[in-house]
Amino acid sequence: MAVHAHPDDESSKGAATAAYYTSLGDEVMVVSCTGGERGDILNEGMPQAALAMARRDLAGLRRREMAAAQSVLGIQHRWLGYVDSGMARDDGTFPPGSFASIPLEISAEPLVALVRSFKPHVMITYDENGGYPHPDHIRAHVVGVEAYRAAADPARYPDAGEPWQVSKLYYDRIFNPGRLNAVYDDLLETAPESPLVSRLRDMRGWMREPDVDITTRIPAGEFFEARDRALRSHASQVAPDSPFFFWPNDVQRRAWPTEDFQLIDSKVTTQMPETDLFAGIENAG
16 A cells, blocks of 8 residues: 555656556555645646646546556555645645644544555555655655554554554655666766756756665566556646656666665564565565
8 A cells, every 4th residue: 555645646656666566466555645636737738628627627637647547557546535735825824624734633544444444564655754845745654654553553543444454664765866866877878968867967966865775676667667657647747758757768777677665664574675565474474
């Protein structure tokens, strides 16, 4: 189970991994905490009919886009049902009823219920900074960790179903400086005249996250094209030639053919580094 803030996050953060595991016959569920209602239209090059719908009913369009991405990846999908918070207002508050404004004990219960009904062995969410500091991403982290901890406790959320112990909790580490630098170095050697080289050079200037402990690298390179198709399904949010998202897949498979995660908590014994999110689970119990 992967917990995301908005529709499109599932396609930019771990989509190749989701496609990889569904190809193996594993069940994968993505949870979108909000509908992305307060997002901006980031692709003015959409067909006119879709652009008109985006301006009239962005929430409805984003549901259609999510359904298309779900079909590409072969995943299950659930809406947690909360409204996009947008960015904080000048006074630091959020619109009433939006995801970031709702008390944790209320907003976590639907996710606890999903965990107890779906019974995942693995949960993936964001780190404390939300991957990037959008309020809904930070809230998705808080709600995801709360659900991971609470789902196994029969004394908590007693109306949300029978308790279930998730075996492992991971943070998404897909966007990391090592990956960016590896792709940049490969392009610099093999295609130095590519306009993407200067774009990645600029990204290296601001993408200087502190080193993180990547514990788990999933060999998902075969599914980068599926990831890209899922991303392009979110046409209101992702331009089809966006240099932020779309790098040559042959270069990526040479330079960095994995999607990366950090194991935060485990109820089973596993050895590092991992190449499988389910490592140790098959031997548990």
